[in-house]
Structures are given as structure tokens and as C-alpha cells.
Amino acid sequence: MNLSLNEEQLLIKNSAEKFFLDNLSFEQRNKILTSDGKLFEDLILKSKELGWYGLPFDQKFGGLGGNITDVMTLIETFGASLHIDPYIFSLLLPGKIIEHFFDEDKKSHYLDKIINDNIKLAYCFAEPNIRFDIHKLNCKVYLEENKYFLKGKKMLVLAADQANSIIVPAIDKDKNVYLVKIDNTSKNFLSNKYKIIDDSDAVDYEFDGFEFNENDILVKLNYDEYKKKISIIFDYLTLAVCSEALGVIEKMYKLTLEYVKTREQFGKRIGDFQVIQHRMVEMYIIKEEMRSLNCSAQVSFSNNDPKERIKSISLNKIFLDTKAKEAAQDCIQLHGGMGVANEMSIGHFFKKLTFLSMLFGDSDYHYKRYELADKI
Amino acid sequence: MNLSLNEEQLLIKNSAEKFFLDNLSFEQRNKILTSDGKLFEDLILKSKELGWYGLPFDQKFGGLGGNITDVMTLIETFGASLHIDPYIFSLLLPGKIIEHFFDEDKKSHYLDKIINDNIKLAYCFAEPNIRFDIHKLNCKVYLEENKYFLKGKKMLVLAADQANSIIVPAIDKDKNVYLVKIDNTSKNFLSNKYKIIDDSDAVDYEFDGFEFNENDILVKLNYDEYKKKISIIFDYLTLAVCSEALGVIEKMYKLTLEYVKTREQFGKRIGDFQVIQHRMVEMYIIKEEMRSLNCSAQVSFSNNDPKERIKSISLNKIFLDTKAKEAAQDCIQLHGGMGVANEMSIGHFFKKLTFLSMLFGDSDYHYKRYELADKI
Amino acid sequence: MNIEFSKNDLEFQQKVRNFISKNLSNELRNKVANGSEITKEEIISWQKALHKENLFAPGWKKEFGGAELSASKRYILDQELALADTPTIIPFGVTMIGPVLMHYGTPKQQSFFLPKILNSDHWWCQGYSEPGSGSDLASLKTKAILKGDKYIINGTKTWTTLAQYADWMFCLVRTSFEGKPQEGISFIMIDMKSKGITVDPIITLDGAHEINTVYLEDVEVPRENIIFEENKGWTVAKFLLSHERTSIAAVGKSISAVKKLKQIANIELNNEGSLLITDKRFRDRLTTLEMDLKALEFTELRILSEENKGVAPGPEASLLKIRGSEIQQRITELTMNAVGYYGISNDLANSNADRSNSNQFRPDYSQNTAANYLNMRKTTIYGGSNEIQKNILSKMVLGL
């Protein structure tokens, strides 16, 4: 039994923290966000030199073969520093799609491209009217006169703006699922780009009989198989979201503790008031609980038990969307007026947490998922 | 618009409070509970002299014709003094059953008996396996060779021990509901008497082909009509339960406030600690909210809108089983070790509140009921 | 107990409804309903229209041009205005400085300012908070030094809502450094066009510009602009805060927001594809919210009912502020739940971008959901944070 980080993991953590200290202070971050893309590209390139893009993938595909704890340790540091690389969406999600769905040849080809070249893919995981259910597909593929067409909507495609291509999952009348690669610069469909509250970009798409080539079909498989594979991938991603959120809430706790130790009201530090002290203690317990649940989810992800994997990851996500969200709200409250000013970093952590708490399913979705898994 | 008590209601309240001050201190109460029934009988007789038994019923049947606020004001004082008369079960429940179900002759006869004579009836509202649904009846009536029989179980018949007769609702194969009067001293069925956590008594019954006379049928009507009438009656009773609980929580608040003002720890009154102060404030707000919801339920009970009546009473009951229950738990906590000692009154209020919070449906039941009513 | 309205009350209700349907454009109603920003001009012209019907100052005495409505009529007015998606009245003039002037002002102050407040000719803002003195008002540092018949004022006020539009600011300043901190404070009115005033925007979490920092550098203010007495500003401030606390409960606004939320839940689907309103998990949270709102509404009604009998609201009004603000926040949170992924877009940032084809992508009712959620975090902080309100209740009502 061992639930501490090993030496390699401590190394990953420390070097990431150093990287962010040097390259992504709150001021540097604001500068990058308000400048053109150049500073952003520099940051990503520098971060890739640390091997972050290879970490989650097998060595035989040019990765570093990190285990689950290696990857989650890294992602936790992203949360603590409000990293602006949409790593989960530009690397982890397409990478895991490639890893689980593509044949060996395509796998080598595409993984190498996203790990080592600057080729970017974005996967369309969300649609309107299916809420958080990643298993449902309303987007249709149909054949007419031997030509392939796509009809349907995709929403909240994250990291899509900079992607060369998007991967669109869609279903035909025979319940085959296609992963279709689409050139992101095409004008033959509608798209709408918008800002997300965490300062990242997303794009919504509408395909109204969009024609594509057979060559663009990356994968074709039956729906049941699709469901099984997509489920494991999104467990992995949901765990990544929880790990990033763990970094966020840990940092919010630290910032707030620091604030109540220095801010004075009524001639005392506000941290001298017992009510504030007990709320800080509650917050401390919550971030420890969040870490424990993350730990439990990592353990069960490594073990080969789908029931425990689903249950423990859903518990982590429920906790994020309930207790951790409340703790984050309390951080804002304890910052008083400063908590709602955009110039302070605390609010940006709050927005990131708000975003992560909903991503890949809110607590209602995961309560349901837990219940179903418990019945297995 | 007027939401304050009128003069008559203030009179009811003040005279009841005076009665309890004189006759039912915590010590007097303990004495009555541990003595034989004589002291109890004396107390009830004295209380009847104040007109309490007539208050909820029409003057033409020997009552005093009090309105809803008159009755609820009285019952609230019962809660604040832990009154040991099971008034809701020995008077209000059978009285309202008589009022709504019986024909005019029987109505006069029976109401007069329970208001003015010492005749006691108990109504069997609960069965095993139907949880809190007062509309369901599994207890069966059947005819064999022109004889009537009863088969089924009734549970938690409150105020049954001292009752002369119990009224058993049961259903036949044609969906007719019978209210059957049964001599409580009969030996032809099984019964089990037990104590409830608030020191009152209840009896469970099992009828396994119990034979009764046609004369014992007080009422026979079809199921739909039964449902409609029973629904109004239990709205009234649920409101009474909420009103009693309001008295309980108001008193618990007062006792706890007094306690934190006198109990010293670490050289200070514990009420000097900010954490305790804010919890007391939360408790104060909760008991005010409870009163407001009670007020709202009384208003909508008087108006003739079943939807609003059901909704507002269910909200009151949900609040009782959630927020008020939590406040009561907090009262115990703030009493520390003294809170869990049976010799202190606070714990007895706590047990009463626990009992009332479940009675006639916990919060889950009333969430459901609210949802259904909202759809009307 | 009853909340039946008299015939007269019901006629009044009809009058308000008629007024609204005549005066509120569809465009403005939609903007309010979707939580879009309302312009200064729209607010002023709406307030002027209300005033024309004598509906703008329901609580003001008739001698000052108010309507002096009964508690039940004020309740009706509040409900009707909120439920019809009319623009929120800016409280700094009519609800805050108005009653202060009526109570403490000199006849000259009253006759100059009150008519302009009634007619929305003056836009007011509030100069209470300072950097470093948020909830601890008494520690304020802005100095006013008397020089002849003028004060020379230096200092910084912050979190000043809508100061960018304001003609006047009422302000707490330190006129003496002796005695307890509360004792040296004065309440003064400052013309925002005075020399030495700079208004700097503060952008809030939602990306909006609603609050400001106001720098006062050697600002000259006539001595006659003091309200009540020099060094007695704390008394005036407390009077004003207790008025703010009641209006801050926003019962009508919350009832209207819950109604909208239910409409959304009757369109959106849950994860199983059923209407969200039928989803037990969502439904129960909604019911809990309705429960707490009903309790708040009847608590306010109970206080109004006492007011009708001539009993003024005491410090227990703090509970309206506490629960009212919590409920406002919870509604926005539940609305976030209701709209799902639509809720995380930063609509204020997006509204500046090209939105020509955005409508086909996201429903109108989802607009500004995140902005509202983020913006409402302020309600438990401002007007005396909820922690301060609990301190007040503990001391003044519970005697702890």
C-alpha cells in the first residue's frame, strides 16, 4: 500500500511548478491572453520541451509512457497555475481517441503528429439536446448517390479554433459510428466561435448536408463498440478534469488563507475571527477530501475493474460539482469586494472551477452514472 | 392583508401558556409520565375546561367553531410545552374523520361524544409497506356467508391504548372503502403496544380474518371519494403537526439561547464565541422562516385552492424535516454533553421534533406531493 | 390571517398592469428578461414614466411628492414590476438618499434635491466603501477639512456602483480624528462635476463595468452639503443601511427569476431526454428554492403587516438581506444547472464579437447565464456582508 507520490512524480510536479513560476505568473498570463498568438505559441513550445505532450502515451508511439499518476500529477499543476494550454482538449482527448479507436498504422501516424509536430486536432464530444451524455449521437451520416453527407450539430468544441482538423463522430441508419475528419477551414458548414468563462475559446458547428470523402473516415465501427471505448476515454478525461480542479481548489485555498492572514477589518486580521477560522478549516478539509477522492479514483483506474472505476471517478466529479464548488464560492466571499474584481487572480480560479465542475457532466449526471454502475 | 394574531388568538395563546406554566413544568410532566394514569386524566380534564376540545369543531355540533389560525395557535403552544395529551390523534384526527365522512346524525352523536364525554376513538391511518402514503389501503374487507371479515395490518395507531374503539379503514374487491369501528378490548386480533420516542404510546394491529357486524360499519363509500376527503383531512393534520413543531423549535431556540448565554467555557460565555453566535443567528432565521411558512400554509388553507393548499403545506413539512430538524440537531450540539442527557428538557423537545418531522410523511414524500400538485 | 387584497388594492394592481403594458416596449422587456445591459437612457426614461403615474416613490410621504402607498399596495407594485420584466429602479436616489433627506435634510436641501430625484434628473451614487475598509465602514480614511465655508476632500471611494453615470454622490467622510472612529464621520453630498474627481472603472468577474473607484483630490464641497450635523454621519449611515437592507431582499425579482427558471426547465431536457422539470434531482432543488423564497416572501409580508400597524422594521430586517441574497445566488446557480453547457460561455465578451449567426446555436434564454451567476456573487458581500448582518442580528436581536 502506497498513496504518496514517487520520486519521478515529485520531479514532474516540481519541474512543472518551476516552469509556471518562470513563465506564467498572473501578469504574464494576462499579457499572453491579451496579445496575439505569438506569446502563446512560445509558451506551448517551451512546455513541450519538458515532455508534457509525450507523457500520456506509449513509448512505441513516441510517447513517454507515463502512468495515470504521472499524468494526473502534471495536470494538477495546470490547475494551480491556470495554465492556458487547452491540453486536455488539444492533446489528451484527440490522443486518447486515436489510441483507442485507430488502427495501428493510423495510430502511429497521428499520435506522432500531435505529440511531436504542431498538428492539432479537436474532437467534437458535445451536441445540443443530449446534455452531458457522451454516449448519445444525434449527428447523422447518410449516403446519397455514393456520396457521404453529414447532418447535425456539434457544440462546445474546445481547442477547435487553432485545430487543423476537427474529428466529428456521427451515426448512420444502421447504427454504425463514423469518426470523420473535417478540414477546419472549410466554408461548407456554419460555425460560431465564442469565449468560455475561463478565457479559452470554443466553437459550435452546424452541418446541414455537409459532403465529405470516404478518405475522411478515420474510423467506422458499430455503436456498441463505440460506446464501450468512448466510456473509458471519458473516464480518463473526467479524472483529468478532477485533477485540474484539485490544483485549482488547492490554490484557491492557499490564496484565501493568505488573504485572511493579511486583510484587516475592525482592527484585526479577518483570520482572527472565529467564524472565518472555522470556514477556512472546512475549506481545508474539503480540499483534503478532494485529494483523497482523486487518489481513490486513480487507484481504481489502474485496477481493471470498470465498476469501481466508474464509481470512484463519478464520486470525484460529484464532489467537485458540489463541495468543491461551494468551497470556491466561499473563497470569493472571504475575499469580499476583491473577490469579484477581475484584476485579482482568485476570480479567474473561480471561473476555471465553474467551468470544470460542469465539464463532462455535472453532479446530477454523475449521481445517475454512479447509481447505474452500482447495479452492475 | 393581515398576518398577525387577532385579539381572540392572543387570548388563546396566553391562556394556554398560563395553563402550561401552572400545570406542565418539565418536573410536573415527568411526574405525570411516571405515575399511573390519574394525574394524566386530571390534566386532560382541566384542559378541556378551557374549551380546547371544542375549538376545532362547528358550533352546531357542540364545538366552538374556531378557525384555522385559532386551532393552530393553540397547537403551537402544545409544542412549546411538550403537552402530553395526544390531542392530534385522540381528538383532531377522529374528529375530522367524523366531520368529513359521517352522515349528519352520526356526526352529531360522535362529535358530541369526543368533545364533551370521555369517549375516545383512534383512527388507523398507517399500514406497513405503504410508507407514508395515506391514500393506499391494503387492509381488506371481505364477505363470506354474509359475514364481514377484516384482513390486514395497521401500524402506529397513536392514542389507541386509551381509546374505547378504533376506526379501521379497509377496502373490498369492488373498491369500496369501509370505516369499521372495532372494540379495542376484543381479543380476536393480535396487537402490540409500544412506546414512541416522544413518550407517547402506539399500537400495531393485525387482523387475520377478524369478523365484525354490519352495525360496526360507520361509513361505506367509493375509493375515489374516500381519497378526496382523506386528502383534505390529512392536509389539516399535517398543518397541525407543523404548528406543533413550530412551538417545539421556537422553544428549543429559546432554551439554547439561554444556555449559551449562561454556560461558560474557557473563561467566557459560550455565546461570546462568534461561531456560536452565527449558528444561533442561523437558528433564529430558521425558526422565523418556519413561522412564515406556517403562516403561508394557514392562509392557503383558508382560501379554497387545493393546489396552493397542498403546495404550501408540503413546503412547511419539507422545511420541518430538513431545516428545522438540522436546527434541532444544532440545539443538541450547542448544549454539549447536557444535550444528550435525558434529565434535561432539550433532548425531549428534540425527540418530539424527530417524531413530528416524520409523521404524515418525511421530506421525500412531500417533495413528491409538491411536484404532483404543481402539475395540476 | 389573510393576504386577501381589498377592492381598492385590486384596482391598483390593474392600474399598474395597464401602466406597464402601455409603457414597456417589447424590446426593453426582452433585454431585461435576458439579463442584457440596460442603457442609462432606458433606465431614466422608464423611471420618468413611473414618476408620471406617481409609482416611482411609493414609500415617500405625500408632502414630498411621494405616493405614500399602503404596505399591501407597495407589495403589489413590487411584484408587478418584477414579474413584468421592467428595468430595476436604481436605488441610490429614490430608496437611499431620498429617505435620508426627508428625515435629516434641511428644508433647503429637501426642496432642491427631492424633486430632482423624483424626476430622475439627478443620478446618485454611494460613496461608502474605501480600499481597505469594506465591511468595516467606521475605519474610513477619506478626509474633509473645513476651509472657510467649504470642505476640501481627499481620499478614495471604491465599489461605487454606476458612478460613471452619476451626477451626485452621497459620501461618508472623516471630519474629525477624535473619539471613537464612528464619532468623526460626516455624511456629505458631492457634485460629481466638481474639480478633482476621477472615476476609474473596475471590471468584475462577469466582465462588466458596473462598479468604479472614485478618486477625490482636493475636491471642494460647500459646507451646506452636510446632512444632519458634522461628525454625526454615522447616525445617518445606519439609518440608510437599514433602509437598504429591506430593499436588498429583492423578493419580487427572485419570484420573477424563478418563474423564468421554470420556463427554461420546461424546454430543456435532462440526461435521459425528459423535460428537465420532471427530473427529480433538478426538481427537488427547485422546490427547495421555492420553499426558501416562500419563507422569505412571508417574512417580508409579516414585517409589512407589522408596519401597517405602525411598527417600524428593526434590526431583524437583516434576515431579509441574508436570505434574499442567498436566494438570488442560488437562482443563478440553478439556472446554470438548467442550461447545461450553454451556461459556461462568456456572453459579455462574446456580445462584442460578431454575433450575426449566433442565434441558431444557442437559445435566447441561455444568454448571460454565467454573467448573472458571477455577478450575483456580490450580493452576499455588498450592503454589509452577510457575516456583518449576522453580527448585527446576534448583538441587536439575540442579545449575544
Add this chain to the structure above:
Amino acid sequence: MNIEFSKNDLEFQQKVRNFISKNLSNELRNKVANGSEITKEEIISWQKALHKENLFAPGWKKEFGGAELSASKRYILDQELALADTPTIIPFGVTMIGPVLMHYGTPKQQSFFLPKILNSDHWWCQGYSEPGSGSDLASLKTKAILKGDKYIINGTKTWTTLAQYADWMFCLVRTSFEGKPQEGISFIMIDMKSKGITVDPIITLDGAHEINTVYLEDVEVPRENIIFEENKGWTVAKFLLSHERTSIAAVGKSISAVKKLKQIANIELNNEGSLLITDKRFRDRLTTLEMDLKALEFTELRILSEENKGVAPGPEASLLKIRGSEIQQRITELTMNAVGYYGISNDLANSNADRSNSNQFRPDYSQNTAANYLNMRKTTIYGGSNEIQKNILSKMVLGL
């Protein structure tokens, strides 16, 4: 990260299971499962059986006759004992005074007391709280005056759990009135058969007699019964409390209780006649409970994992006490929900009455539900109330 157990661990687990199946009678298991009262004799004979297999003192060093098990084996033992419905070990001897004696005791004290604790020949109780000094231990008033080689002790101890069975009591007494209140306290062991001791029952909410008031009137105690040094009792008390805090989390017990609760929910029906376990409202509360329990379990495992590396648990162990006690309470509350109307009967009072035909009326699993709910209210109060634990965390961990 992993919680895989070694082959050796798994063999140990099997050994524990075999032990339990050989030594735990069906009757005793059912009594534990239904929350019925376990007699003194049953507890002692169970503890003796555990000791025979060297499973009674897993944390004790081998030199004192303990098993000195690894963290993972202790975790396994705790889980297995709890899940198999074995009687709870009385902590006052083996978990509390035992470690104190091993750490602070003289060789003579150790050789006299430790073997008797191991063999359950001495039943211990704890003399900490006094009327008027609950959480504020340092204010205790019980006096011990040295007279020759004996202390004469006068005072009152209260909330003394199971003192009615005790052979010995460890006790905090005041031996000096100088300096800070903490400085004059000594830790002393008192033979309960001494002259001048009276044990008076306190009946708790649930109607049970578990706690007592112990009156000490001119009780003579040999000076050698002091542990550590005179006036240094506070150090010993703190050492003991931090041990209590970890064991008080009761993770294994709670996992077992949740398992039982799920069994009940697989029998009971909800209001619509479906199995309660399928009821979303109930289900979500259960899931939330499982979530918090899982978090507690892994927090404990993380602390054990650090302990395995030689890091002693610090004041952060207070969080185990806080959440552990809250969870224990919530389980009993949810069990009340689950059994519905069965849950409001006062079973302890009824158990004295004739119950010949009671079984046909109520299911076994509903027995003592209210008693457990009421009794568990104590968990957030005893062992240093949760408020005190938060004060400790605030000061010692957060640095506030």
C-alpha cells in the same frame, strides 16, 4: 499509487476471517448487527479471544506483548472486524491508557498494568470531563492533595463511559493552583474499588445507561499511580487525545453500517411501492454519504501511508474526528429515513416490556434505529467537540 495488498497481507486477512468465523457466535453477531446491548461478559470474552490470536493490540510494540502490525494489516484488521459485526473493542484500556503507559509509564507501572489490559482483566474508564468543564478540560476542579505518600482526591467526574463496569479509571486531577490552568494538572490512575467512589448513572436520550457521574470523596490514591510527572498531566492528556482522535473516525464501522443500510434499502419500499434503493431522492443521499465516507477512508489511508514511511500523524488527524463523527450521525439519520415509521419507536423502553409477539409486527433490521440515531448525537460532542477540533486545526495546521 496503489492499495494492493501483499501476499503476506492477504494471508493475514484470511487468518482474521478464520478467527472470526471460529470465535463469533451467531447470537452475538446478530446482537451487534441489530445494535442491541452487548453484556460486559460478552465483550470481555471476545477481547480475550482476540488476544489469544494476538489480534487485540495491533498497534502495541512487541516488547509489550503487542502485535506491532504494519499499517496495511491494521487497516485490514479494522475492516474485517467491523464488516463481520464483531463487538466493538472498548478503547479505554488498549487504545488509550495502554499507549500512555508504554510511552510515559515507569517499568513497574508497565509490568503491572499492560498484561492485564492485554488480557482484558482490567476494565478501564476515563476521568476527564467534569460538570462545568466539558470541552474546556483545563478548567477542571477535581483536587488531589498529597498527604505522605498518598493523594487525597475530591471532586466529580462526569460523562464517564461504562464506569459502572470499570476496575480502574485514568483521571486528570488538579495538583497545583499556580501558573496557567494547564500547568497544575496531573494524570493519575485510580482503583475503582477505593473507598469514597460513587458511580451514578446518567441516562441518555436513547434511554440507555452508558455514561455516568463519578463522585470522588476523600479517595486515597498511592503517589506512585501518577503517570509521567506531577503537574505534567496536560502533556499526557494531549498525547492521549490525539490517539483517541484517530480511532474515533470509525471508518470500518461506518463502512459496515452503510452496507447494512443498503441491505435495508433493498427490502423497504418507497412511497410509490418501488424498492427504496431505486428511489432517486434516497439514492442520492446514500451516494453522497458513500462519497464522504470514501473520502474519509482514503484520507485515513493517506495518513497510514505516511505513517508507514515513519511520519507520525499530526494535528491534521482532527479532520478524521470531524468527518468521521459527522458520517456516523448521517448514517443513523439515513437509516431513520430508510425504515420509515418503524424508526420512531423507543425500542430500549420497549425491550423491557413483553415482546413475545413483536416480531411479526416489525422487521429485525428496524430495531434500535431511533436509539442509534439519538445515541450518535454524542459523537460530535465527545473526544473534544467538533468545534474544538476546528479550533485546533485552525491554530495548528492553518496557522490562524
